[in-house]
Amino acid sequence: MSPFAVDVIRAKRDGRRLSDEQIDWVVDAYTRGVVAEEQMAALAMAIFLRGMDDAEIERWTGAMVGSGSRLSLKVSRPTVDKHSTGGVGDKITLPLAPLVAACGAAVPQLSGRGLGHTGGTLDKLESIPGWRAALSPEEIAVQLESVGAVVCAATEGLAPADRKLYALRDVTGTVESIPLIASSIMSKKIAEGASGLVLDVKAGSGAFMKTVDDARRLAHTLVGIGSAHGVSCTALITDMNVPLGRAVGNAVEVAEAVEVLQGGGPADVVELTVALAGEMLALAGISADPAAVLASGAAYETWARMITAQGGDPSAPLPKPQHVHVVPAPESGVLASLDAYAVGVAAWRLGAGRARKGDPVQAAAGVLCHATLGDEVVAGEPLLELHTDTPDALPAALEALSGAYTVASAVPTARGIVLDTARA
Template sequence: MTTMSAVDVIRTKRDGGGLTDEQIDWVVGAYTRGEVADEQMSALAMAIFLNGMTAAETARWTRAMIDSGERLTWPAGRPTVDKHSTGGVGDKITLPLAPLVAACGVAVPQLSGRGLGHTGGTLDKLESIPGWRAQLTTAEIAAQLETVGAVVCAPTSGLAPADRKLYALRDVTGTVECVALIASSIMSKKIAEGAGALVLDVKAGSGAFMPDVESARELARALVAIGVEHGLRVSALITDMSVPLGRAVGNAVEVAEAVDVLRGGGPADVVELTLALAREMLALAGVDVDPARVLASGRAYDTWRAMITAQGGDPDAALPEPAHVHTVTARRSGVLSTLDARAVGVAAWRLGAGRARKEDPVQAAAGVLCRAKPGDRVTAGEPILELRTDTPDAIPSALAALEGGYAIADSAPERTPLVLETLRP
């Protein structure tokens, strides 16, 4: 018989105390089993939000969430490495990155999520490919890693169930923006996923969860510390998310752009970040291969085709096209000086590319195509943005989201580096 009680655990954290390993193990386990009520875990989450957790508490909280479910293992034929992004606008990097790293000789088990709000979801993007399926069994994932080397799919149901319950609770109780809870949520799933190494892409800027470099750095340090504590080879890149990545924001449009990258084209920023993350992943895996040469060779594109086909998709199928397109044009000639990532992300969301609630559907063809990016010279009347949707009634609210989100000046803005910092243990 346990002498623990949810009220005692809540009081400890409410009064600024540190939770013991035993308290953490008990409360996470009991909540997963339904023995601690949602309102009690809500109170504890708010106490943690207000008073924080030490690095030791956060690491133990992460371990308890991992232990609430299964921990996956993969074939030992080649090293495994994964990448996690904290989310952004136009962030389709997983799509070219997973097949590229696999083509370099590393297995990439990428368990991904869906979009919520103004940030897109990898699974939503891939589901715009006819026939492609996100839900795989553990056996199917393992088989695909052996044959193809890369898999991007939904997490299995047994992976960190405590995090799934707690994440839904945090979303409706105003406790999402807590570094300790964010870090433990991310790392519990990634460690349980079973990869031997992990590269984190922590976004900073208006379109990111962390609005500035200081808060992104705090989160990156917490993530890396948890990884080290759990014996994971880990590093983090802090990258700029003040401007959308690439020119495509949405689902099908981002897939098309990712394919362009894999075929040797694509926007320079998408290529740059794909290669930067690939180099970091390969370094952690101990593989000395130049990803730029592999990308240029076409082998990554071949791996992409095999990866899509293995999950029931048709890599040659036409991607969905929108029923309606609305063009935003330049009001004057000059240089596009500002294109706010959050404004574009919210516009794409309102057009149907994203969802307000997890159960909402998304439109495969909806999104925004950026015909110009900061630094590009534009002429009055020339297209800047292309709004794509199947529901034309959504266009006015998308335009409202873009109001003040872009500007034209006489000279080009100062360029911000894409990779702002790299954190290693």
């Protein structure tokens, strides 16, 4: 346990700005185990309560990048990536990466696993028979050059300080701190080496940022960090009060993503995929119409090559649940609300997510929404469909959904999924 760490903790506790030297030292010392977990927990809470200014956040991010190695992405195409702050039914990476690759960019998508009510891209893809998440830096480079897209786990050497701090924040009530969220996201993305980055910052009940104002603050912080570190960034603030699409879970979201890649799928998933693709292509300097490329089938062909390159079988049947429970519509009318957070918690309790890092997930677990906002529903007809391999989980999932939806006589006011944009 370091006596020097106490000085850093006290400085932030008392609302003072941390110096560049203090930031560099404490991040490096924590990574090496010199600063104890309880000391970093205290500092994380001080940051949560006192905040950081832009210069502190940028320096903290740089120190976390410097705690490990950087990927060297020497490919012939321009590189551009996307990051979502996490939501419910957020399978956008799955159709987006092959779509942008089919338009001519290289997409190095280093993704994560789900925790709590938000799903993880790697958990979803692992429901595909044979698909593997762990790739070496050499395999990532080869696949980027040959296919144009790779979705995989971050390599061990990237931002190890963030890996330690992320786990600590989760158990110390400091996840929602904008400085800590922003530096966590951007340290990994800067270390990943893409020249451009589009951020999907969620706002609403199913997001970490519950209000548009909070999401806007986070978006501008993320874009500012990118600019300070030479990464061109754009952020879209998008609605997460309602689940994205109709599928929430693992295999069910893969199936819906494939529908989108084959020219179908829910309108909101298509809308957001095309919007993010347009921003990514603009940063990459590529003139292409992502909607036209999606309709052409080229993105699906890239998807199949991407899955095959990582050992998966894109034509294999996806896992099916052992138990299905249907929730009927309580009355006839129009679906006026469907709470994203509640649906996310239900999917998590059914086995699609995890309570602790390292917990197993069920590939077939999740929730299918038979209706979305504004759809007509009929009393007694299916409204939600719960999938699980463990029927004992059903009562807790149904409890999460209590009060999560309303049926009314009038159609709710529609609003676009993209609420705002932040640019450098």
